[in-house]
Amino acid sequence: MPTVTSPDQMRRKMTPKAMVGWGAVAVVGAVCWTVLALARGENVSALWILFAALSSYAIAYRFYSRFIAYKVLGVDNTRATPAERLQNGIDYDVTDRRVLFGHHFAAIAGAGPLVGPVLAAQMGYLPGTIWIIVGVIFAGAVQDMVVLFFSMRRNGKSLGQMVREEIGTVGGIAALIAVFSIMIIILAVLALVVVNALAASPWGVFSIGLTIPIALFMGYYLRYLRPGRVMEVTAIGVVLLVLAIVGGNYVQQMGLADALTLSPNKLVLALVVYGFVASILPVWMLLAPRDYLSTFMKVGVIVLLAVGLVIARPVLESQAVTSFALKGNGPVFAGKLFPFVFITIACGALSGFHALIASGTTPKMISKESHVRMIGYGGMLTESFVAISALIAASVINQGIYFAINSPAGSTGGTPAAAAQFIGTLGMTITPADLAAAAQSIHETTLISRTGGAPTLAFGISLVFTKAFGGGLAAFWYHFAIMFEALFILTAVDAGTRVGRFMLQDTIGNVWHKYADISWKPASWSASAVVVALWGYMLYVGVNDPIGGIYQLFPLFGISNQLLAAIALTLCVSLLFKHGKARYVWVPGIALAWDLIVTMTASWQKVFSGDVKIGFFQQRSVFQTALDKGLLIKPAKTMDQMQQVITNVTVDGVLQALFAVLTLTVIASAIPVWIKAAKSGGLPTAEVPRQPSHLVAPAELFATALEKQAVREYEDSQRKLVASGRSR
Amino acid sequence: MRTHAIKAVRGIRWYLKQSTGEAKWDEYLERCRNDGVEPTSRRDFERHRAEHNEKNPQPRCC
Numbered sequence: 001m002p003t004v005t006s007p008d009q010m011r012r013k014m015t016p017k018a019m020v021g022w023g024a025v026a027v028v029g030a031v032c033w034t035v036l037a038l039a040r041g042e043n044v045s046a047l048w049i050l051f052a053a054l055s056s057y058a059i060a061y062r063f064y065s066r067f068i069a070y071k072v073l074g075v076d077n078t079r080a081t082p083a084e085r086l087q088n089g090i091d092y093d094v095t096d097r098r099v100l101f102g103h104h105f106a107a108i109a110g111a112g113p114l115v116g117p118v119l120a121a122q123m124g125y126l127p128g129t130i131w132i133i134v135g136v137i138f139a140g141a142v143q144d145m146v147v148l149f150f151s152m153r154r155n156g157k158s159l160g161q162m163v164r165e166e167i168g169t170v171g172g173i174a175a176l177i178a179v180f181s182i183m184i185i186i187l188a189v190l191a192l193v194v195v196n197a198l199a200a201s202p203w204g205v206f207s208i209g210l211t212i213p214i215a216l217f218m219g220y221y222l223r224y225l226r227p228g229r230v231m232e233v234t235a236i237g238v239v240l241l242v243l244a245i246v247g248g249n250y251v252q253q254m255g256l257a258d259a260l261t262l263s264p265n266k267l268v269l270a271l272v273v274y275g276f277v278a279s280i281l282p283v284w285m286l287l288a289p290r291d292y293l294s295t296f297m298k299v300g301v302i303v304l305l306a307v308g309l310v311i312a313r314p315v316l317e318s319q320a321v322t323s324f325a326l327k328g329n330g331p332v333f334a335g336k337l338f339p340f341v342f343i344t345i346a347c348g349a350l351s352g353f354h355a356l357i358a359s360g361t362t363p364k365m366i367s368k369e370s371h372v373r374m375i376g377y378g379g380m381l382t383e384s385f386v387a388i389s390a391l392i393a394a395s396v397i398n399q400g401i402y403f404a405i406n407s408p409a410g411s412t413g414g415t416p417a418a419a420a421q422f423i424g425t426l427g428m429t430i431t432p433a434d435l436a437a438a439a440q441s442i443h444e445t446t447l448i449s450r451t452g453g454a455p456t457l458a459f460g461i462s463l464v465f466t467k468a469f470g471g472g473l474a475a476f477w478y479h480f481a482i483m484f485e486a487l488f489i490l491t492a493v494d495a496g497t498r499v500g501r502f503m504l505q506d507t508i509g510n511v512w513h514k515y516a517d518i519s520w521k522p523a524s525w526s527a528s529a530v531v532v533a534l535w536g537y538m539l540y541v542g543v544n545d546p547i548g549g550i551y552q553l554f555p556l557f558g559i560s561n562q563l564l565a566a567i568a569l570t571l572c573v574s575l576l577f578k579h580g581k582a583r584y585v586w587v588p589g590i591a592l593a594w595d596l597i598v599t600m601t602a603s604w605q606k607v608f609s610g611d612v613k614i615g616f617f618q619q620r621s622v623f624q625t626a627l628d629k630g631l632l633i634k635p636a637k638t639m640d641q642m643q644q645v646i647t648n649v650t651v652d653g654v655l656q657a658l659f660a661v662l663t664l665t666v667i668a669s670a671i672p673v674w675i676k677a678a679k680s681g682g683l684p685t686a687e688v689p690r691q692p693s694h695l696v697a698p699a700e701l702f703a704t705a706l707e708k709q710a711v712r713e714y715e716d717s718q719r720k721l722v723a724s725g726r727s728r
Numbered sequence: 729m730r731t732h733a734i735k736a737v738r739g740i741r742w743y744l745k746q747s748t749g750e751a752k753w754d755e756y757l758e759r760c761r762n763d764g765v766e767p768t769s770r771r772d773f774e775r776h777r778a779e780h781n782e783k784n785p786q787p788r789c790c
Binding site for chain 1: 743744745746747748749750752753755756762770771773774775777778780781782783784785786787788789790
């Protein structure tokens, strides 16, 4: 059997032509970074950020990811992957590398990389740009790729299983609890983003609401009318979706405006009911068709945004670094640049949640080991590019409008006049008329205190698209962008609730076997109800928080996601030690060290800080003391709200401390393993022993001429095998 | 020029078919042909695949 690639590829010399090419890329990158570092004041084009990112990604992919693949991990294309060995056409399935890249990217990309950078823009565009690019290269993409590789070498085991088997039972249990509780927070915060985007927006409610019947229709079509025709039903679905967005403009004329103007609490109720029903309905009915739509929208908008930015060439309105970054008194979320910019931008630079996907379905579908590079590392670079686009979209908005949208209602007062006055206290000027006109331009009643990132991003996208593709459609683009975000947040809520339910059933099933039976309705319904109740409660807390739900919960979300990353990176470090590769431990090690410094500082500040804006327990004691004396503290307006603040900050503080303790438990149980493995030069692991591969496939994204020929010969030989009746 | 365009369209079609899982049916038919087995109906085939999705939810990230 011919094998196309060999590890010798690493030693292949670069041709002079390639050297010149990569030299040019390096020069473009250096020029862009220099401009960004030196330019202050007016008229910095957003394209500098875009091209700094692209050239940095290209160099990191070409050199660093190659080094990790061939030296650190030692990918071996003569070794059969689980997809080849265990091929069953269902979960273990040899998949073309480019197709699997699409699958993996659709699973990791969501609202996180869009929302985080938008909020972090309160500190200026520069800190976010640097962290998104440097973070992805040295931390996020490394984590995704290394976890994917190790899971692939273990037949696609999950993160929790690997921690239990390779580190220990205590660490495994801590990791399991961490994964479950972090998922609850993520679902609550994502749902909060949707609530804030849809509250008092009849147009938004109308079009998002219509996605449910559209998805149901698609599900019915695929089940009964024309089974399996996914492409045609997605095309129909997308047309209906666009009609639903256009139709939203006419809610006023249809007399539906009042009925569809929902309060945040009504939306909470609607989401909780939706989440529960969606997670117990059969997958084919709602989840699967919704997933097709949201994937299509996701890819479509991302491509459109990249093209739009290049055509529109917008100028950055935000400062490079704002005073909030240095003083820590920003209205969007509290805290200084260090550590809070690093936890606010979670998903675009480093996201622990990806470790769950890299140890889920993807490793079972890889056809050649070297593909972990383009799928793990390359997939995360693409996600980072989405984050950069979101950061740009938020930075091209007039800063008065940006802060009016993103400051909590307790600060802005909710009216244009009060908001304009508040913006004045931040050192910016905007008139009430400007604020009203901005809302009018996208056919919303107000934009003030529409926190959560989605309205800001949608507003930024509508500015970019209007400039790039011609005017008159700002309102359409705004609601198009809201639809795009809400659609995949709802898919994430639905899928996340389902995954949480399975985890819960599986865990309880260890004690009570029957409960693990996923087709037993009492178990699946009650487990769904518990998961929905947990995130529903956190969502309710967020929506009714007088201090501001996003202001309080988003840091918690960011920290928990980064703590999950710490657990995943700890596993990577442990496995390199155990495989006798101590000299390469620094690769995930630098990411882990930085992640721990950031998350532990942030956790410490959120729990123990004496600054009432940051520390949860300090807030608790200040509000409690005032309440005891019968005093009100702003932004609380009633004694009930005072009590509410006290309850909320207690819950937030306890959760924050719990996440940090769980992570430290995993690390503490890993350190003895590191020491033992380092001393003995390696330890046995649960890796599946090598079996030779018979499959022929190109090693990298672009196939060489030699590889193409080998693949053709291989396919011919397979066909001959089948024809002569000696089929395996 | 035209051959390039045709090639590109074919490539996109192939990619979409693979990504949406529609290609699974074609592969199944080919397998049946090679093994000389009568294929089941498309409806049953897709039901079988949906059944599997029911038990293996895939998380969607943030």
